[in-house]
Amino acid sequence: MMTGASKSKPPLLREDGKRLDGRAFDELRPLSIEARVLNDAAGSALVIWGKNKILAGVFGPRECIPRHDESPYRAVIRCRYNMAPFCSLEEHGRSGPSRRSQELSKVISEAFENVVIAESYPKSAIDVFIDVLQSDGGTRCAAVTAAAVALADAGIPMKDMVSAVAVGKVEGHLALDLSKEEDNWGDSDNPVAFASRNGEVLLYQMDGQLTREELDQAMTMGMAASKKVHAIQTAALRRVYERGGEVSVPLYLTPGEIRQ
Amino acid sequence: MEVQEELKHSQLLSMLASGKREDGRDMLTYRSISLQRNPLQNAEGSAVCHLGRTQVLAGVKIDLATPFPDRPEEGVLSTGAEFSPLGSHLFEPGPPRVEAIELARVVDRGIRSANMIDLSSLKVEGVTKVKAVYVDLWIMDHDGNLFDAAMLAAVAALANTRMPKMEGEKLVRGEYEGNLPISCLPVSCTFGMAGNTYLLDPTLDEEKGLDGRFTLATTPDFVCAAQKTGWKGVTQKDIMEFVDISFKKGAELRRLIQQ
Amino acid sequence: MSKIVVPGEVVSDQPQRMAYTFSDGHKTYATALSLLSDDGHLVPLEGPYEPLVEDIVVGYVTDIRFTGYNVELGEPFSGFLSSRDSRATFRLGSMVQARVINVDEVKSIDLADARPLEGGWLERISPVKVPRLIGKRNSMINTIAQMTGCQVIVGRNGYVFVSFGGNHALAVEAIRMVEAQAHTTGLTDRVAALLREKGGKAMPKAPAAPVHSSGGQGDEAADSDYSPRSARAPQNPNQPQV
Numbered sequence: 001m002m003t004g005a006s007k008s009k010p011p012l013l014r015e016d017g018k019r020l021d022g023r024a025f026d027e028l029r030p031l032s033i034e035a036r037v038l039n040d041a042a043g044s045a046l047v048i049w050g051k052n053k054i055l056a057g058v059f060g061p062r063e064c065i066p067r068h069d070e071s072p073y074r075a076v077i078r079c080r081y082n083m084a085p086f087c088s089l090e091e092h093g094r095s096g097p098s099r100r101s102q103e104l105s106k107v108i109s110e111a112f113e114n115v116v117i118a119e120s121y122p123k124s125a126i127d128v129f130i131d132v133l134q135s136d137g138g139t140r141c142a143a144v145t146a147a148a149v150a151l152a153d154a155g156i157p158m159k160d161m162v163s164a165v166a167v168g169k170v171e172g173h174l175a176l177d178l179s180k181e182e183d184n185w186g187d188s189d190n191p192v193a194f195a196s197r198n199g200e201v202l203l204y205q206m207d208g209q210l211t212r213e214e215l216d217q218a219m220t221m222g223m224a225a226s227k228k229v230h231a232i233q234t235a236a237l238r239r240v241y242e243r244g245g246e247v248s249v250p251l252y253l254t255p256g257e258i259r260q
Numbered sequence: 261m262e263v264q265e266e267l268k269h270s271q272l273l274s275m276l277a278s279g280k281r282e283d284g285r286d287m288l289t290y291r292s293i294s295l296q297r298n299p300l301q302n303a304e305g306s307a308v309c310h311l312g313r314t315q316v317l318a319g320v321k322i323d324l325a326t327p328f329p330d331r332p333e334e335g336v337l338s339t340g341a342e343f344s345p346l347g348s349h350l351f352e353p354g355p356p357r358v359e360a361i362e363l364a365r366v367v368d369r370g371i372r373s374a375n376m377i378d379l380s381s382l383k384v385e386g387v388t389k390v391k392a393v394y395v396d397l398w399i400m401d402h403d404g405n406l407f408d409a410a411m412l413a414a415v416a417a418l419a420n421t422r423m424p425k426m427e428g429e430k431l432v433r434g435e436y437e438g439n440l441p442i443s444c445l446p447v448s449c450t451f452g453m454a455g456n457t458y459l460l461d462p463t464l465d466e467e468k469g470l471d472g473r474f475t476l477a478t479t480p481d482f483v484c485a486a487q488k489t490g491w492k493g494v495t496q497k498d499i500m501e502f503v504d505i506s507f508k509k510g511a512e513l514r515r516l517i518q519q
Numbered sequence: 520m521s522k523i524v525v526p527g528e529v530v531s532d533q534p535q536r537m538a539y540t541f542s543d544g545h546k547t548y549a550t551a552l553s554l555l556s557d558d559g560h561l562v563p564l565e566g567p568y569e570p571l572v573e574d575i576v577v578g579y580v581t582d583i584r585f586t587g588y589n590v591e592l593g594e595p596f597s598g599f600l601s602s603r604d605s606r607a608t609f610r611l612g613s614m615v616q617a618r619v620i621n622v623d624e625v626k627s628i629d630l631a632d633a634r635p636l637e638g639g640w641l642e643r644i645s646p647v648k649v650p651r652l653i654g655k656r657n658s659m660i661n662t663i664a665q666m667t668g669c670q671v672i673v674g675r676n677g678y679v680f681v682s683f684g685g686n687h688a689l690a691v692e693a694i695r696m697v698e699a700q701a702h703t704t705g706l707t708d709r710v711a712a713l714l715r716e717k718g719g720k721a722m723p724k725a726p727a728a729p730v731h732s733s734g735g736q737g738d739e740a741a742d743s744d745y746s747p748r749s750a751r752a753p754q755n756p757n758q759p760q761v
Contacts, residue, residue: 038347038400040347040403041349041401051301051302053299053300055400057344057345057347059346059349062349080353082344084396084398085319085321085394086321086396087303088302089433090433091323092394095340096355131346131398133317133319135302249317249401251296251300251317
């Protein structure tokens with residue numbers, strides 16, 4: 001991903017020992033979630049998390065096309081993670097699915113197969129489309145978080161919400177919610193999605209190196225942080241019924257800000 | 261889908277016969293329009309156009325590219341459109357449909373023919389590369405008249421595009437020197453045609469029942485792009501009426517971008 | 520007071536069998552974004568149509584076959600109307616009102632008692648808001664019909680037929696208002712106020728909304744307690760017992 005001048009590893013901690021953006025190791029970046037931002041989709045959400053801006057829209061249950069994907073027992077859940085060509089600070093991207101986006105689409109779909117009560121809608125499809133409009137490290141966690149809110153907004157029956165966060169290792173310290181630089185240059189990255197009711201891990205990927213103890217501790221940190229994410233998801237869904245009225249994508253919000 | 265379109269067609273005609281539209285608008289009134297300027301920070305320029313319930317995002321990226329062999333002194337302008345499947349139950353994931361290609365080409369023609377961007381100013385002195393302007397239209401919510409909404413979003417994004425700083429032969433990301441110079445603001449007006457009547461700014465429901473559409477892009481002085489879609493034939497008289505209305509409405513749309 | 524619960528949120532500390540919930544044997548949890556009232560009543564705020572026998576539905580004909588008609592009822596549902604069960608004949612695109620007579624395990628729907636709907640337009644609202652649009656003993660829908668002079672026919676599946684006779688745009692505006700504010704109290708009064716303000720007036724001879732109240736279609740609860748369908752929806756046989 002890195003281009004331009006800085007090919008060698010930059011320092012990831014400030015002189016005062018904090019992270020580059022001033023965060024503590026167990027601190028999330030500012031997070032804003034708005035539910036019901038699209039008119040045509042059955043459910044939708046915008047997640048602004050650090051500089052990430054992620055839009056999710058849900059359709060269905062609807063006719064499953066192509067037909068050979070359908071199941072006589074349950075709805076198929078199809079999540080599609082897609083990056084806009086202008087999402088990165090670097091060069092203009094290619095459109096269409098990459099190997100990376102196809103892999104992420106697969107694991108995100110599988111996470112929601114766990115919680116969506118798909119047996120209620122045999123021979124149909126539930127589509128979750130996730131567009132990364134601006135990327136800043138941690139897009140898959142923001143994508144899962146957005147998709148869960150959009151599914152709930154659509155009234156798709158689910159046994160649980162899903163809340164995701166990354167835990168990584170930066171300059172020898174376990175750190176929550178890696179920024180882009182920390183993701184690129186850190187020692188390990190562990191995006192994790194938790195079912196918020198029973199704490200089951202529904203999505204887990206990992207790279208880099210961690211000891212057994214570090215992994216155990218990373219999971220504990222992630223679980224605690226996912227509860228904060230869940231609280232923001234829930235508040236966003238409740239706000240839909242307080243604000244009423246206009247439906248639009250408030251892309252202009254700064255992270256942490258709530259639409260007035 | 262075809263059955264629904266037939267149904268809409270007869271519904272639309274019977275409604276228009278009563279001189280009304282489903283949302284109570286006059287025939288030549290736009291839905292409410294609002295623009296968000298530069299809601300994105302990684303893209304060099306961006307804008308969202310809300311046209312009624314239609315929402316279109318335009319993102320602009322500036323890159324270095326090899327010029328076209330026949331135009332070595334000119335920068336590159338490239339316009340794409342993505343009908344994101346989250347934007348409508350009618351959209352599907354996959355390669356761009358012909359409607360998305362058409363939309364991108366119509367908006368591209370409007371911007372290009374208006375000479376909104378002076379492409380010769382995008383030549384980078386001393387190297388073989390030129391600056392490239394990539395405009396991508398992202399349909400987030402489709403409730404009709406994507407052409408006008410996309411044109412507004414694209415032009416508003418270009419009018420607010422920052423140029424990345426150059427250091428030698430490279431762009432420095434995240435640092436800027438000035439804005440993309442623009443000369444004018446092209447805007448488009450789309451007319452829906454049904455039976456022997458026409459209406460401005462059709463909704464998706466209306467589009468399903470229309471016999472055809474006619475889009476005209478204008479600058480204050482010129483017609484700079486046009487597209488007739490659908491099977492319905494139009495007369496010269498119709499076209500001239502569309503031109504007159506487009507100049508008048510175009511001035512109002514341009515004021516929205518300038519605000 | 521009532522509060523909004525999200526999927527996975529506890530709605531009862533006891534295991535209970537209730538629509539839009541599931542139990543792990545100890546507690547009961549919501550499966551959908553819902554309104555939970557103090558007395559433990561749960562009403563979904565969003566969600567797809569759940570077809571049940573005796574539902575009155577509205578749709579349009581998408582295919583004519585030798586044996587009958589396919590009727591689009593809103594994705595993913597399509598109903599089949601056998602020619603034997605229908606005296607009227609329909610064309611492609613004909614709008615119809617019909618009664619659900621069978622729903623099988625893959626949610627194929629059979630229809631009967633169909634009648635054509637003419638001279639109007641179909642609106643689509645969220646199916647879980649339908650009881651609110653009908654109102655207590657048809658109060659909401661009658662108010663809209665009488666004050667706009669439109670015929671308004673509500674299908675349980677979320678399609679609403681609104682005739683062009685009368686103030687069509689105002690009727691649609693009122694319907695949209697009900698959909699957007701279905702979770703609030705005092706809605707019937709606010710809708711009536713909107714209709715009065717926008718020039719609607721009571722028209723005693725307006726076509727009454729021929730809503731079939733069979734099967735408990737209307738919102739029989741008090742205005743403050745929006746509690747329609749969960750009262751009669753049987754437990755989903757496929758609902759997992761975790």
